[in-house]
Amino acid sequence: MLEINNVHKSFGKNQILKGVDLNVEKGDIIVILGPSGSGKTTLLRCINFLERAEEGTINFDEIHTSFKGASKQDISRIRKRTGFVFQNYNLFANKTALQNVTEGLIVGRKIPKDEAIRRGKQALDKVGLSDRYDYYPSQLSGGQQQRVGIARAIAAEPDVILFDEPTSALDPELVGEVLGVMKSLAKEGATMIVVTHEMGFAQDVANEVVFMDGGVIVEKGTPSELFSRPKDERTIQFLKRIIREDFDYSI
Amino acid sequence: MNLNLSFMAETFVHALTGIPTTLKITLVTMLISAPLGFFMALGRMKGNKGGGRLAALYVSFIRGTPVVLQILFMYSLLPSLLNYLFKSILHLNINIFRMDPIVYAYIVFSLNTTAILSEVFRSALMSVGHGQMEAALASGLSSSQAYRRIIIPQGLVVALPNICNTTINLLKSTSLAFMMTVKDIMAIAKMDAAYGYNYIEAYLVVLVIYIILCTLVQILFKVMEGSLSGYRRRITA
Amino acid sequence: MRPFHPQLILTALSKTLPYLWVTIAVMIATVVIGSLIGLLLTRANIRRRLIGRSIAQIYIYVTRCIPSIVLLFIVYYGLPELLLAFGININNASRAVFVITTFSILFSANMAEVFRSAYEAIDPGQREAALCAGLSEWQTFHRILLPQCTVIALPNFTNALVNLMKEGSLAYTIGLLDIMGKGQVMIGQNNGSFALETYLALAIVYWCMTLLIEKVFATLEKHLTRGQKILSDAP
Numbered sequence: 001m002l003e004i005n006n007v008h009k010s011f012g013k014n015q016i017l018k019g020v021d022l023n024v025e026k027g028d029i030i031v032i033l034g035p036s037g038s039g040k041t042t043l044l045r046c047i048n049f050l051e052r053a054e055e056g057t058i059n060f061d062e063i064h065t066s067f068k069g070a071s072k073q074d075i076s077r078i079r080k081r082t083g084f085v086f087q088n089y090n091l092f093a094n095k096t097a098l099q100n101v102t103e104g105l106i107v108g109r110k111i112p113k114d115e116a117i118r119r120g121k122q123a124l125d126k127v128g129l130s131d132r133y134d135y136y137p138s139q140l141s142g143g144q145q146q147r148v149g150i151a152r153a154i155a156a157e158p159d160v161i162l163f164d165e166p167t168s169a170l171d172p173e174l175v176g177e178v179l180g181v182m183k184s185l186a187k188e189g190a191t192m193i194v195v196t197h198e199m200g201f202a203q204d205v206a207n208e209v210v211f212m213d214g215g216v217i218v219e220k221g222t223p224s225e226l227f228s229r230p231k232d233e234r235t236i237q238f239l240k241r242i243i244r245e246d247f248d249y250s251i
Numbered sequence: 252m253n254l255n256l257s258f259m260a261e262t263f264v265h266a267l268t269g270i271p272t273t274l275k276i277t278l279v280t281m282l283i284s285a286p287l288g289f290f291m292a293l294g295r296m297k298g299n300k301g302g303g304r305l306a307a308l309y310v311s312f313i314r315g316t317p318v319v320l321q322i323l324f325m326y327s328l329l330p331s332l333l334n335y336l337f338k339s340i341l342h343l344n345i346n347i348f349r350m351d352p353i354v355y356a357y358i359v360f361s362l363n364t365t366a367i368l369s370e371v372f373r374s375a376l377m378s379v380g381h382g383q384m385e386a387a388l389a390s391g392l393s394s395s396q397a398y399r400r401i402i403i404p405q406g407l408v409v410a411l412p413n414i415c416n417t418t419i420n421l422l423k424s425t426s427l428a429f430m431m432t433v434k435d436i437m438a439i440a441k442m443d444a445a446y447g448y449n450y451i452e453a454y455l456v457v458l459v460i461y462i463i464l465c466t467l468v469q470i471l472f473k474v475m476e477g478s479l480s481g482y483r484r485r486i487t488a
Numbered sequence: 489m490r491p492f493h494p495q496l497i498l499t500a501l502s503k504t505l506p507y508l509w510v511t512i513a514v515m516i517a518t519v520v521i522g523s524l525i526g527l528l529l530t531r532a533n534i535r536r537r538l539i540g541r542s543i544a545q546i547y548i549y550v551t552r553c554i555p556s557i558v559l560l561f562i563v564y565y566g567l568p569e570l571l572l573a574f575g576i577n578i579n580n581a582s583r584a585v586f587v588i589t590t591f592s593i594l595f596s597a598n599m600a601e602v603f604r605s606a607y608e609a610i611d612p613g614q615r616e617a618a619l620c621a622g623l624s625e626w627q628t629f630h631r632i633l634l635p636q637c638t639v640i641a642l643p644n645f646t647n648a649l650v651n652l653m654k655e656g657s658l659a660y661t662i663g664l665l666d667i668m669g670k671g672q673v674m675i676g677q678n679n680g681s682f683a684l685e686t687y688l689a690l691a692i693v694y695w696c697m698t699l700l701i702e703k704v705f706a707t708l709e710k711h712l713t714r715g716q717k718i719l720s721d722a723p
Binding site: 312455 | 695
């Protein structure tokens with residue numbers, strides 16, 4: 001369904017992505033792991049053109065284009081078929097929870113207002129915020145804000161939802177509610193690409209785990225393959241560190 | 252030191268008749284400058300480099316020179332320039348020297364305030380985080396829809412206190428309009444004072460009137476801010 | 489159209505520039521006096537004693553509403569009479585006295601706001617941490633709080649200074665012979681001709697001064713903030 005090949009992206013002299021391939025089928029839950037600076041977030045942002053990659057191609061169903069030569073229409077079509085959940089939520093500060101969800105439907109996708117509001121409420125209900133329709137972001141907790149962010153991403157029923165470290169800005173006690181919503185989405189068959197450090201989530205939900213380091217994909221496989229029998233030395237080191245941290249954290 | 256109180260009372264009532272002129276200059280200038288300044292700010296943020304440089308130069312010049320100098324300069328330039336323009340180029344039969352001098356005040360203060368407001372709008376728009384734009388694009392809005400519906404509404408609220416400041420500064424600057432023979436509060440008080448050398452009293456009256464006007468402007472903006480910034484309020488449990 | 493002679497701008501520059509020092513001297517005196525009054529106002533404001541605070545706030549509010557030229561005239565006509573009531577005669581004092589008085593009043597209110605917002609911008613944790621580290625109140629103030637305040641206040645101070653210079657150009661209206669006053673005298677001597685060239689010359693001087701002030705203080709700020717920059721995360 002979604003296939004990207006040979007993505008290169010630099011910021012100035014700093015080469016962040018050095019040729020990344022990724023293939024996503026409908027219903028896939030792909031978790032991307034890796035140390036900070038490995039290019040995970042940049043990869044995600046390149047997929048919906050928040051960053052423009054210098055090299056590489058993207059095939060999204062019937063849309064076939066290079067990153068560099070993508071037209072405005074291509075970008076707009078790809079963005080309308082993807083949902084994006086930001087690390088720091090980025091809720092529209094001047095809109096209520098419901099308006100945050102319906103804004104893209106009414107204005108971006110020209111869905112009639114009644115229908116958009118119905119779908120917006122449905123999305124908010126799904127993330128457990130049926131009592132917060134008319135709250136402004138400043139009146140919500142971090143976990144609630146991120147759940148609105150997820151509702152905003154799923155309301156348009158996108159083909160794939162991109163999660164950029166959705167829980168890393170949250171207080172530890174609020175992480176659970178957001179992961180819970182993501183798990184239930186996964187159960188319903190949503191296609192998701194998730195950048196995260198939550199190993200538990202990767203273990204339970206992902207059908208493929210991708211490990212990135214230094215701008216390339218070092219290794220990928222099912223969670224059980226990657227976690228119990230990692231092959232590359234860098235993966236082994238990373239997992240050791242992360243799992244020890246997780247362990248320390250739990251005591 | 253004795254103040255002539257009955258003179259002050261008379262001058263106060265008389266100077267009040269200058270309020271409409273003062274307010275008219277302020278209001279007309281804001282109505283001209285706000286849209287111009289706004290589009291200049293947008294243009295500088297998204298537009299081409301050459302135009303941006305030119306705008307930056309204009310803003311720098313206006314902000315770098317005293318208002319009084321701008322007034323004196325324009326007042327010695329405009330009449331003959333406009334006269335030349337109307338007579339020799341447009342062939343209009345307008346006697347420029349019979350025109351209400353308030354027009355000069357509109358021009359000078361608009362040139363000044365446009366530059367100031369463009370900076371106000373620019374910093375306000377830039378203060379709306381980049382994340383808001385990204386979230387709007389990711390939600391399927393086009394970049395102009397994102398500006399119209401997300402960035403600009405938030406920017407305006409941020410800009411409001413500075414627009415208020417700009418208005419107050421403008422209101423205060425209009426007290427220099429008498430240099431262009433405009434009959435505002437200041438000009439009236441000045442003339443009254445000249446009769447009997449009651450300068451202190453006359454200017455004290457002007458001071459009181461300006462305090463009242465500035466207070467009204469601030470109340471007006473507080474009300475506007477209250478109605479526009481509902482989304483920023485936090486619920487405190 | 490009146491003929492325009494660009495070379496007269498140079499003439500005007502050479503004739504008015506010698507009076508720039510008057511403008512600058514008046515500015516410096518105003519900054520010193522105005523800042524001192526501003527500090528007193530800030531102190532009254534921060535200490536939260538009702539009377540002192542109310543007086544400071546009313547002073548700041550009223551000052552903010554007065555057009556400079558109105559206060560300049562009030563001081564020019566009013567100050568001699570006020571002082572005469574105390575038996576002091578300043579009718580023959582230099583015009584600069586009135587100008588400095590006026591603009592010190594206006595500048596002090598600006599400074600009070602600059603100081604207050606800088607003071608409030610500092611995390612109270614800084615003070616607590618310094619006290620816990622064993623510094624005295626005074627050491628805490630001048631080693632920890634003051635340097636941070638200065639950096640925060642600098643951009644606003646620059647703005648206030650530029651505003652002071654620009655508003656100060658009104659001093660010619662009561663007859664001070666600074667650069668602006670000299671320009672007006674020249675125009676008067678020429679019976680109003682070459683006004684455009686003279687005003688342009690003055691505008692250039694003021695513009696350059698503004699840019700210079702901004703440049704100097706931007707450099708100063710950079711110098712003061714070294715070591716305070718936050719390390720930004722790699723993308």
